[in-house]
Amino acid sequence: MKAWPENLPKVATIISGSCFILFLALGLLVDRFFYAFAVLSVVMPDLLREFGWLTDMDEFQLEASKKASHHAYISTAVFSAIIIGNSGMWMSNPVSSGEIFTLLFVLLVVVKYSSYFIQFWDKKKASFRILLFFAIFWSAFVLLGKHQYIRTILIALLAVPVPFFVLALLSIRFPVFTGIVSTAASILTVPFYLIYFYPRGLKSFVGLFGSFLLLSLPLAAAGISLLTYSMKNRREVSGGKENEKV
Amino acid sequence: MRMKGKYRLKVNLRKFRLEHGELTQEKLAELAGVTRQTIISIERGRYKPSIELALLIAKIFNSPVEDIFSLEEIEEGERKNEGMA
Numbered sequence: 591m592k593a594w595p596e597n598l599p600k601v602a603t604i605i606s607g608s609c610f611i612l613f614l615a616l617g618l619l620v621d622r623f624f625y626a627f628a629v630l631s632v633v634m635p636d637l638l639r640e641f642g643w644l645t646d647m648d649e650f651q652l653e654a655s656k657k658a659s660h661h662a663y664i665s666t667a668v669f670s671a672i673i674i675g676n677s678g679m680w681m682s683n684p685v686s687s688g689e690i691f692t693l694l695f696v697l698l699v700v701v702k703y704s705s706y707f708i709q710f711w712d713k714k715k716a717s718f719r720i721l722l723f724f725a726i727f728w729s730a731f732v733l734l735g736k737h738q739y740i741r742t743i744l745i746a747l748l749a750v751p752v753p754f755f756v757l758a759l760l761s762i763r764f765p766v767f768t769g770i771v772s773t774a775a776s777i778l779t780v781p782f783y784l785i786y787f788y789p790r791g792l793k794s795f796v797g798l799f800g801s802f803l804l805l806s807l808p809l810a811a812a813g814i815s816l817l818t819y820s821m822k823n824r825r826e827v828s829g830g831k832e833n834e835k836v
Numbered sequence: 837m838r839m840k841g842k843y844r845l846k847v848n849l850r851k852f853r854l855e856h857g858e859l860t861q862e863k864l865a866e867l868a869g870v871t872r873q874t875i876i877s878i879e880r881g882r883y884k885p886s887i888e889l890a891l892l893i894a895k896i897f898n899s900p901v902e903d904i905f906s907l908e909e910i911e912e913g914e915r916k917n918e919g920m921a
Contacts, residue, residue, distance in 0.1 A: 650874035650883050710873060 600646050602635040609634075622688070629695060651710060658705035665701045666694055697803050704811040713819035717812040718761045721772075724808045725754035750805065761812070766820045772813030776806045846908040850879045852897050867896050 599607070609631035616624035636659060638644035639652065647655065673690060707716040728751040737743045753775075761768040783798050853859045861879075865872040868889065877883035885893070885905075894901035 648870040648874050649886050649889060650877055651871065653883075712876075 600635075602638070602644060602646055606631050606635050625688075625691075632699065654706055654709040657709060658702050661705040662698045662702035666698045669697055670694060693799055693803070696800065700803055700807055704808065708811065708815045713815040713822075714761065714765055717765075717768075717772075717816045717819070718758050720808050720812045721754050721758035721761060724804070725751050725758055727804070728754060757809075757812070761816055765816045769813050769816030769820060772809045773817065774813075776809035776813060779806045779809070842910060843907040844910055845881070845884055846906045847878060847881060848904050848906075849875070849893065852899065852904055856897055864893070864896065868892055 610628050613624045613628035613631055617628055635644060636655065639647060639655070673693075704720055707719060710716070711719070729747065732743060732746040732751060735743075735746070737746065757768055757772055760771075780802070783801065853861070853864060861872050861875045865875045868875070869892075870889065874883065874885075878885050890901055890905050894904055897904065
């Protein structure tokens, strides 16, 4: 039997993803109780691997997965501490526990998979795939949203998904330039939230941090890894030239 | 005496692959029971294999493990540069 292609997601990932969507739909349509199963579906493959009952990863993949989980748990712990410590910020504008739960869950998943991709693949390839994934994600978000006018949809597409697509394509040929632009954009989005959205009351605390997680964080992850890739590449090239001289 | 930090792992895997009938990364990965990405990462020095995998790779090439994986002393200047990087 031919081995499962490396470029495709693993069978366990496909099953857990399908279960996640199914339980999420049941949670939305039937009872919120099913959300617990949706979360369980996402963490189940990792738990099975931890106990040694699922052996679909080699040692390098397992190490990358464990490191990525470590990064995800640290980020979630720090973020939880920030939320609890600054509860006064959002207590005046009550936030449901469901919203907080969604934020923490999104943070865990975004950090875990971004970190895994950057470690497992070549940094340049991983950055391209992260940018492309979020371009598709934001496109779907815009297209499935309840917009009445085509003009609104076009403006929304031009605002976020198109720049992600452009950065993904540029990262192939111009990693340094894309790295600088992505990192700068991720930093610039933070004051933009605070100056534009927050005083206008357009975004709640949860909406603000939600956008930060799905916009600034992937840009920062892709940008920093592209810059690291370029610096390492430059060092290797100059090292090679030195050796040639010798 | 503290030895760690004075040496780095030198990997001759690519050279060995090419010398042994141009063995592809994919074929070597299949023989070792790992992914091609793991072989790529070992060759580029991004991942240090376990003793078990290193011995298995050596067995595939029928060569002593230290011919493929060896320790190389880091020069003082280089160590400073690595520390800064």
